[in-house]
Amino acid sequence: MGPHIQFKNVTKKFGGTTALSEVSFEIQKGEVHCICGENGAGKSTLINLCAGVFEPTSGEIWVNGKHEKINSIQKSEKLGFSIVHQEVPLCTNMSIANNIFLGSSESMKGIFINESYMREKTQELLDLFQLKLEPTRLIDSLSIAEQSMIQIAKAIYYKPDILILDEPTAALTNDQRNVVFDIIRKMKRELGTTIIYVSHRLEEVMELGDRTTILRDGQFITTKNIKDITMDDIVRLMVGREIDNNSCYQCYATDEVLLQVKGFSKHRQFDNISFELKKGEILGIAGFVGAGRTELLNSIFGINKPDEGEIYIHGKKVPVHNCSQAAIKNRIALIPENRRDDALMAELSVKQNAQVVILNKMLKNGVIDKRKSNEIMDEMVKKYHIKTSDVNNCIMTLSGGNQQKVIIARWLANEPEILMCDEPTRGIDVGAKAEIYELLRDIAQQGIGIIMVSSELPELLTLCDRIIVMHEGRKTGELTREEASEEQIMKYAAAIAN
């Protein structure tokens, strides 16, 4: 078994920024090779080089001992690569079966599509993934988790030589994740597939990987056998410093009640939810996907009108509107779950994205004061450690963590009293996560009340003063920091606590 893929002094530059700098390492045939690094470390760039999306600025990629120019996606496929990207590129208007066979001639019978063959093969695949779905179901009607599974299924169906998985488990439950892991292990064992695995979840790296390569700021740091390394070692190598989330916990909650939500109900989403939020408190909302947490936040923000329920701010009743303007006036902010669809304006610059909520503050005689806007932006960049070479660049040139910092900056600039965050660290690596935790603690210290929805229990346990647990739209439990443990939360979330 020789090296399957070799990176030789690979450098990739985008304009002025260097995404990868002189990276050299090897991936062996038939191993699970994990790539670890913070956001912006160059993992996605590396994958995109293999996928033929970009070509290296300098350096060479060798596959099976031969120098290959991967200059198109077709070429990449020909070399045996199959890539599961982080964002799900499926045709949402088509069925599962159609998506699996998209771009393949295998299901063709002459010039006609062999529907029954397609359905049969898809059914086998769905069974393998333990998904109780019809092959004819439209992708549109599936949950994000199911869509992720379908994407992985599509990639493995064609039995590639090299399978690249980029954060495949971000949206999956533990059970689904285990199914995927079993399949990956089986491919490695029975087909000798080489697997490149990128994940922020280091437990997964430890569980699944044979070797790991660590990147930091576009540079190769080291390649290690997983056996010879601990999770703490990986974190240290990734960030170049030690991270300790727990030690800096401090309670900033006061006795002053900021927000009261009373009897919020909406058909099929959530049922009779009531809670209080105090000034300076970080309140967590836990529960499985589909428990109605996002819908609840959206209702409080005024973009998902509840059937019943009242909101009191500082003890005063405020009307529940069906638009966000009223909520913003009441100084409520929402950082949505889906950054790309609900928060980012992709054609606009970093600066425009950061300042869209505070336009009124920058007006001078009805015109946006450029100097003021630049000053505010400089302050934002410093205060929130936004990494960008130029704030006038398109927002999409930033890494996920930095995009999220821009979105948080957008809302904090408007001086909210209540900040609601929906999965604030989704798709963000440990280093940037720690920065966002620190930021949230700072915000709480300033007396802002924070409501935080998260599916990552350690995150809730690290940050929150109090945790509400939801199950299928109902509030099944409320835990203080002292009472809360992963086990306790899971019991309430599954509604098996007494």
Place this chain on the structure above:
Amino acid sequence: MGMTELGKTARMKKIKVFREFGVFMVMVSLIAILSIASPAFLQMTNLINIVRQTVEIGIMAIGMTFIIVSAEIDLSAGSAYGATAMLAAYLYKAGVNPTLVFSIAMLAGGAIGFVNGFLITKAKMPAFIVTLGTMQIFRSIAYSISGGQNISVFPESAESSWIFKLGGSIGVIPIQVIVMIAFFIIAHMVMSKTKFGFEVYATGGNKRAAQLAGINTDRIKIACMVIAGVLYAFASQVSIAYLKSVPTTAGASREMDAIAAVILGGAALSGGRGTVIGTLIGAIIMSVVKNGMVLLSVPVFWQSGFIGVIIILAVLLDTCISRSNKKG
């Protein structure tokens, strides 16, 4: 970050120039080619003629820029132009006070925009379909006002009014050109420096995100449609003042010229991208090409085909530039 303030502004300027750079180079090279190919091209009268021909399309394209940046489209522009032209011509001819007629035409333009905008945002119909429908409706209105006849020869009261002065010139420079330039400057300021302009970009860039950021996106889209409607009506008045005649088919397929100018100027049909300056350059390119083809006696049958080629090449160039410039 580590940059000095000076370095930063220099850099910003560079980017801003660059944004319209591709289409600007297309314009410059077309002018260069035509001045070599035809000695008549660079003569003052011809240049003024080109700029004058840019006026109506230019003013309409300003409106279209607002609409396209807000991620909508307006196929009814040409018919709206025709209907307001016909309405005004009818009233001028009937001897109604010219200032009143002008005001009525502007209001009618605004109302047309409002109807389009209302159907698109409140009835939640796609702009393409709404304006495909209103395009036919406004055209029928124009026909029924005119009774199928051209309207020309206006009473003295109208011809001597300030509105018809728009067709005149100061020295060699047509007044309508000055008016158009003023409109472009104002529109540029609105789009790049005001809260409204910012919100138009935000709405077109990601409607849902803009809503969550507290922007009333329906209101922004309707406002863009209304502004555009008023601009179509204004363009039609300029045309009456200059030609002193309105044909029944006034404005037919003008919407395509306006859309082409905006797209040439670098706007994205998906919204969120496009500038007023780009649109001006786009509109000038259209006039330059049309003028050049007459000077070079290109067969009439091939003139529109040639414009099609220019549009495709210019947008191709722009795509290549922005692709090489953009990550991912």
